[in-house]
Amino acid sequence: MSATVPAAAALKRTPLYELHRKLGARLIDFGGWEMPVQYSGILEEHRAVRERVGIFDVSHMxxxxxxxxxxxxxxxxxxxxxxxxxxxxxxxxxxxxxxxxxxxxxxxxxxxxxxxxxxxxxxxxxxxxxxxxxxxxxxxxxxxxxxxRYALLAVQGPRAAGLVSRVSSDDPTDLPYYAFRETSVVGAPALVSRTGYTGEDGFELYLAPEHAERVFGGLLEEGRGDGATPCGLGARDTLRLEARMALYGNDIDDTVTPWEADLGWIVKMKKGDFLGRDALERQKAEGVQRKLIGFEMVDRGIARHGYPAHTPHGDGTVTSGTHSPTLGKPIGLAMLPAGAAAVGTGFEIDIRGRNAKARVVEMPFYKRPKEAR
Amino acid sequence: MNPEELHYTASHEWVRIDGDVGTIGITDYAQKELGEIVYLEMPEVGHVFNADEEFGTVESVKAVSELYTPVSGEIVEVNKGAVAEPGIVNDDPFGDGWLIKMKLTTDEEVGKLMTAEQYAKYVQQEEKER
Structure with missing residues (x-):
């Protein structure tokens, strides 16, 4: 067995570094930051967020x-x-x-x-x-x-609102999705928003770095009865992919436009001029040549970032791929020729020299149950 | 923790010799390093490998790792239970989580592998260098 272990360089650390070590996290180099990839295990942490509540340090943002x-x-x-x-x-x-x-x-x-x-x-x-x-x-x-000036914690999952409500002075759980306000959490001043990168209900807490450890610890302590679980970037990645949220550097970068990434809804052409508008107008008129789609594997195998894809309309690339803990099967996103982007289209992915069949599917892979909203 | 009767490779596989058949798996250290295993790709029965050849892959949520044959021989059995439920490799890497059985070409290669004691030292060294 041979695994690639990233070389240790001068990595940046969040204010929670010492706590992560105490909690037994496995730390990795993530974009120059020494971050927890997992504590108890990615599958277990993933499940904690889908069923209970998970707490993430995302202070690197x-x-x-x-x-x-x-x-x-x-x-x-x-x-x-x-x-x-x-x-x-x-x-x-x-x-x-x-x-x-x-x-x-x-x-x-x-x-x-x-x-x-x-x-x-x-x-x-x-x-x-x-x-x-x-x-x-x-x-x-x-x-x-x-x-x-900011540490950032994410509290995510169906029990996030109950937990945040119990430790906040000005209860922020009346906030609608994508709203925020200043309050105090575990005694620390915080900007709290109802946002996240997991596909579940949840909150993100912006704190002064010196309060981060106390708030993270306080949430774990108060949330013990809820099954609150510290979660790393491994689970964050599988959660966001199931919810079909794009990851910069994988699914989108400076070669990809919002039209191609199926993120056209963030583009408001009528609002007036903005950077990139002319190019987007041209591309809209001409039509996109390629599209970011979601796929499931038909054959066995996990398709990973960078694997080549072959369709009758030309070649493409897998941009994200993993084993979906919720669905129990391999899923991913791929940039394919527009002609191959329709739901149901079959194509092949070169998994380390073996051509494995895959199929374009409806997005997102996972949507949280209505009653939990 | 590494069973005495097994022989170990630098790439963290083990082999148990019964007559001319070797049972092969990955070590407890290897499964811990990988994290929860979600997928195994195993060779066909009948396939012949030299020692140190890639015979399959093991994947966790995050990573893919190649598996290498400790010895030369022909695949005589694949652990279908582990292919169906790769989590057993995490739960019992030296037991129910074995991967393949090979009919050995020669009995001369096993001597070159590490003993449990040597392997334990090797892992210690590898962890230190990290």
Whole structure:
């Protein structure tokens, strides 16, 4: 047996590093951060989030703040979604796009006020995004990289609301999906949003780094009766893939547009001009050549990121692939020629030299039960 | 924890010799390193391998790892139970979680493999270097 072990470099650590070690986490290099990939096991942690509640340290995520008189115009120019229609205290899934209409990054916009926004970006893209925002923000706006000022915890699963409610002073569980407010959790000031990357109900808590360990520990302690489980990035990846949430660097990057990634809903062409708009308009008129689709394996085998795909309409690539713990079978996302993207289409994936049959399926792979919403 | 009667490879497989048949699996250390195993790809019965050849793969949620034959020989049996429920490799790597049985070509290769004691030292060294 031979496994690839990543080389140890000078990795960044979150304020919870010592706690992760105490909890027996296995730590890996994730985009330059030493992060827990698992504690008890990916399958067990995955199940905890689908059935109970899981607690994640995602402090590696970056936070950019745009403030000032020109902040609204800056965010409107930098992102394709419409921030003008976003009320204060609401978040929105969006992106930074290049002039070619391709992803610089995908992100969440938090509208604190008309002149104050927090943009939550992918960890390894933070320096690039900060430079991008500064270069394109325009007049009368201040752009700060506030990433070092925030630890970020995600509390996810059907029992997340009950748990967060019991440890918050100003109970945030009346928040609708994609809304946020300032409150206090386990005695620490926190910005709490009803968001997540798992396909379950849940919350994300933005805290001062010095409070992170106490809040993480407090949630585990208070949630013991709920079966609260510390969860690593391994389960986060299988959870997000089942919910068909894109992962930057795997499914989307600076060669992929929102139309191709089936993320056209974040593009509001009527809102006015924004970075990438002209290219997106052209691509919409011409039609996309390729599409990001979800697939299941028909033959045995797990198709992984980067494996070649073959269709009668041309070749494609697997962008994400894993064993789905909820469905108990291999699933994945692939970028295929548009002609092969219809649900039900059969194609083949080259799994280390063996051509295995796969089939395009409806998205998402997993949708949480109605009563849990 | 590594059974005395088995022979071990640097790539973390073990082999148990009964007459001219070798039963092959992965070690407890290997299954712990991999995490929960969700998929096994095993060779066909009748296939002939030299020692140190890739005979299959084992996959956890996160990773794929290749498996190498400790000795030369012909595949005479594949553990269908483990293929159907790969989790047994985690639960019982030296017992019910065995992977394949091979009819050995020669009895001269086994001597080159590590003893349980040597393997334990080898794993210690590997962990230190991490």
């Amino acid at each position: 970056g936070e950019l703040e745009l403030t000032g008189e020109g902040a609204l115009a800056a965010v409107q120019w930098l992102t394709p979604n419409d921030v003008a229609r976003l009320p204060d205290g609401r978040c929105q899934y969006s992106a930074f796009l290049t002039e070619r209409g391709t992803f610089v990054d995908d992100l969440l916009v938090y509208r604190k006020a008309a002149d104050s926004y927090m943009l939550v970006v992918n960890a390894s893209n933070t320096p690039k995004d900060f430079e991008w925002a500064k270069a394109h923000a325009g007049e009368n706006v201040r752009v700060d990289d506030a990433s070092d």
